[in-house]
Amino acid sequence: MINKLITEQSSDYNNLEQMSTTELLTNMNNEDKTVPLAIEKVIPSINKLVDVIHEKMSNGGRLFYIGAGTSGRLGVLDASECPPTYGVSDDWIIGIIAGGDIALRKAVENAEDDADLAWQNLQEYAISDKDVLLGIAASGTTPYVIGGLQKAKEQNIITGCITCNQNSPLALEADYPIELVVGPEFVTGSTRMKAGTAQKLALNMISTTVMIKLGRVKGNKMVDMKLSNKKLVSRGVKMIMDELTVEESFAKRLLKKHKSVRKSLEAYKKEIKELNL
Structure with a gap:
C-alpha cells in the first residue's frame, strides 16, 4: 500500500545535501506554491462539508477533529484557536490527537496504529449524531483515524476527512472527503511539509467559514474575540x-x-x- 501513496513517492529533487542554502530554500518555496492550487481544485468538496458542519452547529452540535502526529497537532491547533478568536465555548470545536496531549510535543509510540482508540477518546465527550467528526490524515491510512470514522458512521454521525492521497481507505469511509493531492514531498515522505501546509490551510478555511456563518464576525472584524492581552x-x-x-x-x-x-x-x-x- 505505501508504495502506491502519492505522499510516499520519491521527491522530484535529489542530492539535497549537495544543494546550497539558496537552492534548498528556493526549491522548497517552489513546491509550497503548488499547495493553494491543489486546494482550489477541491473547494466544492470543502463547501459541502462546511455547509453540513454549519447546519449541525446551528442546531447545537459540535465539530470534532481526530488525527495522529502532524495531522493531529494541526487539528488541536485549529480547535484551540477558535475560542479566543471568536469567543466560543471550548467544547464547540474539539481537537483530539492519538496518544493524548503529550503527543503534541513528543511522538507516542504505536498510538496511531490503534483502530479502537479514537472512539474511546470520543466517548469521553459523549459524541452523538448531533455532531460532525472530521478525520485528518495525510496518508489516509492511519488506523486511529479510520477506526474513529467507522465507529462514528455506525452511530449515524456525519463524517468528513482531510487527506492528501486519492481514493484512500480514509476517504472511502468519510461522508464528505477532502483530498488535497499536493504530490511528493521535497524530502520524501515528510508530510509535515506540503501535506501539512495543505491541511492547515483547509482547516483555516473550514473553521473560519463556519464561524462567519454562525455570526461570529461583523463586517470583517472578530467582535467576539476574548480580550486576553x-x-x-x-x-x-x-x-x-x-x-x-x-x-x-x-x-x-x-x-x-x-x-x-x-x-x-x-x-x-x-x-x-x-x-x-
Whole structure:
C-alpha cells in the first residue's frame, strides 16, 4: 500500500545535501506554491462539508477533529484557536490527537496504529449524531483515524476527512472527503511539509467559514474575540473607534465597561436609538 501513496513517492529533487542554502530554500518555496492550487481544485468538496458542519452547529452540535502526529497537532491547533478568536465555548470545536496531549510535543509510540482508540477518546465527550467528526490524515491510512470514522458512521454521525492521497481507505469511509493531492514531498515522505501546509490551510478555511456563518464576525472584524492581552484590547478599541466613529478615550471606556467589542457596539447603538425616540 505505501508504495502506491502519492505522499510516499520519491521527491522530484535529489542530492539535497549537495544543494546550497539558496537552492534548498528556493526549491522548497517552489513546491509550497503548488499547495493553494491543489486546494482550489477541491473547494466544492470543502463547501459541502462546511455547509453540513454549519447546519449541525446551528442546531447545537459540535465539530470534532481526530488525527495522529502532524495531522493531529494541526487539528488541536485549529480547535484551540477558535475560542479566543471568536469567543466560543471550548467544547464547540474539539481537537483530539492519538496518544493524548503529550503527543503534541513528543511522538507516542504505536498510538496511531490503534483502530479502537479514537472512539474511546470520543466517548469521553459523549459524541452523538448531533455532531460532525472530521478525520485528518495525510496518508489516509492511519488506523486511529479510520477506526474513529467507522465507529462514528455506525452511530449515524456525519463524517468528513482531510487527506492528501486519492481514493484512500480514509476517504472511502468519510461522508464528505477532502483530498488535497499536493504530490511528493521535497524530502520524501515528510508530510509535515506540503501535506501539512495543505491541511492547515483547509482547516483555516473550514473553521473560519463556519464561524462567519454562525455570526461570529461583523463586517470583517472578530467582535467576539476574548480580550486576553493588551494587544487584543488595543485591537478591540480600534474596532469600536472605526465602527462608531468615536474618539479613542470614549472607545476605551465603552470596552472597559462592557468587556466585549460586540456588547460595546450593541450598547452604544441601543443608547443612541433610545435618545432618538
